[in-house]
Each structure stands twice: as structure tokens, then as C-alpha cells.
Amino acid sequence: MAFWDQLPALIGVVVGAVGSYAAASVTERTRWRRARAEAWEEKRFLTYAGYANTLKAQIRIAQRLGATRGFANVADPLELGEGMGLLAEAESRRAAEWESVLLIGDAETVAAARAWHEAVWNVELYARGLRNDPAGWERAERRMGQARDTFYMCARRDLGIPGPLPTSGNWPRAWQQDSLS
Template sequence: MIGVAVGAVGSYAASALTERSRWRRARAERWDEQRFHTYAAYANTLKGQIRTAQRIAASRGFENVVDPLEPEHGLEQLAEAESKRAAEWESMLLVGDADAISSARGWHEAVWNMELYARGIKSDPAGWTRALQQMSEARDVFYACARRDLGISGPPPPPGNWPRNWQEESAQ
């Protein structure tokens, strides 16, 4: 009788531990997937904001961007893009790890600096080029942090330096 009781307790304990381990694995997979979607949505939203700022800046005569967008049309789009980014930011704060959140903040602050040129608040062409470079570097840091948090192995994507080599060559 004691053997049966010990066997039953052992069987129950093994089942409970196995089930608990399975539940933890499933929860970790759900959060990994959620973080991936959050990081991707944030990056895509911010990319739209960047593109709009670049197009407006092109209409103001700044280099390294084609397809100008007149400020009277673009500034409204830029405000909408910022609203979308701010909404996505809340998801980042909920599911991102500290490094990814910090790097995402650095990236969107670099984009805000670009927006100052698009809005006509800043007008220095050399400053515009630096702003593009800073935004690109901040983007690279974000992707490195997000990939690390998601456990993606291998080297990060190549840097997206601005202006691109082919743009500098065509300007000469």
C-alpha cells in the first residue's frame, strides 16, 4: 500500500513538473512573439515618420532625399506619423527590455532632430547630414538591442550609414 501511495505521489509530482515546464515554455514563446511584433511595428511606424520628414526636408532643399513633399501637405502627415509612433511606444514600454527601450528612445529622439529640419526650425545643411547619420546610428543600435532581446544569433544587419556612398559620389 505504501508503495502505491509513493508511486502515485511521484507520478503526480512528475506530471505537475512537466506541465509547469510546458506552460512556462509556451508563455515564453508567446512573449517572444509579442516582443517581435512590437519591435517590428515600432520600427515600421518610425520608418514612416522618417520617410515623411525626409521628403519634407527635400522640399526645403536638403540633400540625400528624393521625392519631395511640400510642407503644407507633409507637416500634417508628420503629425499623424508622430501620433502613431507615440501609440506604438506604449507597447514598447510594456513588452520591451530595458536596452531595447533605451535604444528605441534614442532612435525616436534622433528622428525628432530630423523633424526640426523638416519643420524649418533648423536649416544648416551640414547639420542635416549629421542628423541623418545620428538617426542611422541610433537605428542600428535599436536593431542590435532588439535582436539580442529576441535571441537572434549571428551578426547584426550591416549599418545603414547616411549619406550612402553612392549619394556622396553623385553629389561630386
């Protein structure tokens, strides 16, 4: 058998090998990209959740200090000396978590996270005794709740979580309004 007689079979083998390699390469690259995207999505979720939990702990300390200072709609007063130390520690933890949000978050979620912690700082002015207006405290608490909702809305969108944001837990709650009347 002459070489020329075997050439079509040889070309078929070469084309089949190249096609098989290309298909396997594309499939493997697609798998790798998908795995990488899933890993980043999980990292974003953990970063956003960690930041929110850290900020919520800071908020709770500020609210307890607010209760000590006599502000409405908060309970469980915290001794001022202990509370100020806890508040400083909570702010340090928040600042450390913030760096991860800056690194991994999209622009809208980072802006919402910044607005939320700035609203918390405003509440802290009351908790620290630097402001003493009860109506201002309530406005600051309301703004903080709105900023929180915006952060969660942006984070959910960035994470691809469908559906509307659950109803807000703004204060004072309806059951508190009834008891205040």
C-alpha cells in the first residue's frame, strides 16, 4: 500500500486528535472559569456577611450605650467605661473587615457599606455622649436602618440573589408604637 493511499486515514486521525484536544481544552477551561467564579461568589458572600455581622455587633454596643444615656427604643444598658472600650474594639474589627469589602465588593455595594458604617458612626456620636438630642437619636437610628437595607439590597444584587429584600426591621417596631401610645 502506498503512502498516498493511507494519507486520508492519517489526516482523519490528525484532525480527530486535534479536534479532541480542542474540545477537551475548551471544556476544561470552561470548568476552571466556572469553579473560579463560584469560589469568588462564595468569598463575596462570606465577606459581605462577615462585614454585616461585625457592624451589627458594633451597632448593638452603641445601642446599649444609648440605653445607658436614656435614649428611646433600646434596652440592656451597658456601663459607660466598659462600653467605650468595647466600642473601640468593635470599630477596630469593623475597620479590618472593611478592607476585605473594599477588595472584593463591587462599587455599588462598597458605597452602600460605606454609607451604612457612616450612619453607625453618627449613632455612635450619641452613644459617646457627643450629641444628646433624643429626636436626633431616633433620626440617626432610622437612617442607620435605611443604610443597612440599602447595603443588603446591593449585596444581594451583587451575589445574584433573586427576589425582593425582606421587610426591614426599622425601629421603633409596630408593637412598640402600640405600647408607647
